[in-house]
Amino acid sequence: MLYLASKSPRRRDLLARLGIDFDPIDLDIPEHRLPGEAADAYVSRVAHEKARAGLGHVAGEPGAWVLGSDTEVILDDEVFGKPRDGDDAAAMLRRLSGRTHRVVSAVWLVSDAREFEAVSVSQVSFDALDEARIAAYVATGEAFGKAGGYGIQGAAEVFVGRLDGSFSGVMGLPLRETDRLLRRAGLLAPVEAVA
């Protein structure tokens, strides 16, 4: 049985697109970067902690696998998590305006016996945003609950001049990488080699 350790409705929708049955597990894992911890290592650690905590939830169930994921926006080694409030969201968008940032999504698939990780890194270039656009976007409410204070799958897509990477990865669960993990674990059939 596969479990998804996530409260995120987006992750649930994305995983469902891979055509695999799973049950979601609601968890609240604290997300705090440790002093001196590299940004990418932090994303990986949090995703791992989510997956491991999910496994703790279903402890003892034979054959249980748990998927956990974390997504962060990273600019100049600074990690932008989910905004605290509207001012925080506007401040993040001001910093992202006219620049290219990275979006890192780490995915861990864990069982009692084995663990696999995949990481998706995307480069996202934002157009220059003026105060009126930032205020209008924050007023839509879309910024909340999303790393960096924006959702590429919504109205913020118009800010994106260029995306080099994975659209689903930016949204929270990179589908190609997750599909590969599930195949490595034997939860989906291996892909036949094409001659």
Ligand SMILES: Cc1cn([C@H]2C[C@H](O)[C@@H](COP(=O)(O)OP(=O)(O)OP(=O)(O)O)O2)c(=O)[nH]c1=O
């Ligand atoms: C950059 C970006 C992030 N996001 C979302 C994906 C993640 O849900 C969220 C980052 O927060 P996360 O801490 O990765 O995830 P979460 O708290 O929403 O869910 P859970 O820990 O229960 O799995 O930001 C978008 O939906 N669109 C985007 O364009």
